Amino acid sequence: MKPSIVKAKPADVLKDASMIKQKEMMAAHYERLTNAPETGEKVASTFVPGNLNELLMCFDLVNNLPEVNAIQSGLRKQSGQYIMEAERAGHSEDVCTYVKSDIGMMMKGNIGPNGKELPKPDVLLLSYTGCFTFLKWFELLREQYKCPTIFLQTPYMADGKVTPNMIQYMVEQFKETVIPTLEEVSGVKFDIDRLREYLKKSAQAEDDLVYILETGKNKPSPIDAYFGGIYYIGPIFGAFRGTDDAIDYYRFLREEVDERIQKGLGPVTPDGPMDEEKYRLVVEGPPNYTSFRQFWKMFYDEGATVVASSYTKVGGTYDYGFRHDPDRPLESLAEYCLGVYTNRSLPMRIDMLSDYINEYEADGLLINSIKSCNSFSAGQLLIMREVEKRTGKPAAFIETDLVDPRYFSAANVKNRLESYFQMVEQKRSGKGAAA
Amino acid sequence: MTQSTSEIVARCEALYEDLSFTAAREWKAAKEGRKVIGYMPVYVPRELIHAAGMLPLGIMGGGDNLEVVHGDAYYQSYICRIPRSTIELGISGRLDFVDGMLFPSICDVIRNLSGMWKMLFPDTYSKYFDVPQTYKDEIGGTFYIGEMRELLRDLEQIAGHKISDDEIRNSITVYNANRELVKELYTLRAQVPWQAPASEAYLVIRAGLVLPVEEHNVLLRQYIDAVKAEDRPIKDNSKVVVTGMFCEQPPLNLIKSLELSGCYVVDDDFMLVSRWLIGDVPTEGDPVYNLSQAFLHHSMSTAAKYEPNQEEKGQFLVRAVKESGAEGVIFASTSFCDPALLDRPMLQNVLKEADVPFIAFKYAENSGQMQPIREQAGTFVDSIKLWSAA
Structure with missing residues (x-):
């Protein structure tokens, strides 16, 4: 099933159509996400930097972003209790609070911003891009969800340039690991034209x-x-x-x-x-x-x-x-x-x-x-x-x-x-x- | 000339305390054209530096004897200490003889330090050394070979001459011998820890970060033979594995404090560069390929490394406990160390499953107050003894 297209009302366009539009999009997305167990849609969790949304859409997977969930928890003033929950469970006070907010939220029932339970991911797409914590974060989630985890390493641009070795490494990972596993998890054949x-x-x-x-x-x-x-x-x-x-x-x-x-x-x-x-x-x-x-x-x-x-x-x-x-x-x-x-x-x-x-x-x-x-x-x-x-x-x-x-x-x-x-x-x- | 254990350890301690790296300076000065390449934790293929005729120099921060004057101005209070003391070493001129610095892929702090080094020391070669976190030959292996070949090209430029495959093979042979000796020492320590205490073994292995590997091989042999020949008293200590110290090193006093509180440290993850590759790297065929194979398929596990297999997660620690005969694990992590602290809950869950007792505390390389650690470790040892008796 593909996402429904939400249209903002033309009358709003000159005022704050974009704001209305975004609210509608986010609400529809969270509904789609939380309804996934009923609709049978499969869910992929991944990260904002290195987000491969287009690729996930090729497999009809719903994109769940734990960082965004943590931000939503922060904006809704719920992250504090989640973080303390995670710390009580043994997570250090020194480490990333996105991680602890996410884990604390999971421990408290994993309730999303729409008040409904977020589904367990069918696959973790660990796009390791620009942040070491991502690597550990999804090892922690994998421990809980025990679902397939795809690792994609993005080399660091330390010398200010992208080298052919870097591109080749990433493309090989797409071809040999990322795409085949997404096909397996989703049951959808990869179509490069899509x-x-x-x-x-x-x-x-x-x-x-x-x-x-x-x-x-x-x-x-x-x-x-x-x-x-x-x-x-x-x-x-x-x-x-x-x-x-x-x-x-x-x-x-x-x-x-x-x-x-x-x-x-x-x-x-x-x-x-x-x-x-x-x-x-x-x-x-x-x-x-x-x-x-x-x-x-x-x-x-x-x-x-x-x-x-x-x-x-x-x-x-x-x-x-x-x-x-x-x-x-x-x-x-x-x-x-x-x-x-x-x-x-x-x-x-x-x-x-x-x-x-x-x-x-x-x-x-x-x-x-x-x-x-x-x-x-x-x-x-x-x-x-x-x-x-x-x-x-x-x-x-x-x-x-x-x-x-x-x-x-x-x-x-x-x-x-x-x-x-x-x-x-x-x-x-x-x-x-x-x- | 045969040296006693205390003489060997005294020499190693002097090397450890020498923050001007005199031994490495003297090595460089002894022959014109010699170069020194510094590297940080956790791992770089030192064989490539050695093959270029250069001295690989391990920089493990400034320890507890370095007064950080400038380094703190570069970091917020919530960043670990090793980058600030390393900057201090650089700014204070203690590394002015170093011809290049390698910053391995370990965490975001060391990664960003590679860029800071470029800004602060623009005339010195510096490189972020990326390693694969995927372990298939045709993917991670190909990438890693590419990264090593790039490093080799850079080293050739610094050395002013080509590095042949035979030179790399020779270096692999020398480092294989080093790994074998380090392994022998670890095995000996696990079997008879009263003969080769961790605080001594630490210093002897650490000497290998500043000495030419050939010299270190001799030193290791001398130490192992010397402690075997001695008859040291057995204490009523408990055997423990310590983990989490793979980057910022503990002050020597911390290791001694663990021993004083009743621990025999029989395995650890100090200075993993010395033990990263497990077993001999083959010396036949393409040496760079062989180094990549060893990295991909025969290397240590640590928090800075991705574990692709959930069933394998943390098992390295369980194996370390079994193989060393340890009765418990001490998680000693540097404050604000993302890899160690994020990994810790997962490793602790694995130990719970395996019924291995553990405790945890944090430290910094300049931690001075050891009493709380001694009390915690002492209580842990007491409780291990109680459980064992039950």
């Missing part, structure tokens, strides 16, 4: 996503590329890349953003349209989800817009030119995995952030360092100093966590942000050098 069709649709949506993200170069920026960006990347990083739904979503969003540009408006926040744009920031690192709105408010209350972020590139660096290519399907999937932000070397990340500051004419760099995430966090202090040195723009550092509420200290974060905005002001008024 994959080409999905990839064509992916590229179409990717064009619009890049257009939207790059509107951050406008003054004022019509989007917030971090807090708003989380919503914008949802469909394409999740279970919708390669679908008509994603194409529709990004078209609606593009129309909305164009309209805001024409009217000279800034981003839409939870408290309505943003007022004057005082600060333009580039942000590195994931956000905190347990106090997401409070965190965002600290920015828009001060007139700070995030014009570009690295987090919105964890599921693909499309703004650097990558598009899924139907003419080279497997090679293209390999290149996609190789290029995601967390699979890029530290010097590449520094280049990217420095480019963003220059191209988006930002006032500086803010790093939200996440306790749980060594893939992002290890090396960020050097990134900060190097970007500052190259761009001459001030940088600042705050520390929170993904979905562990114990590591979000609102007062500390607010203090640091306020100090940072003062630093930007000083820099603007020419006092920065003396400060």
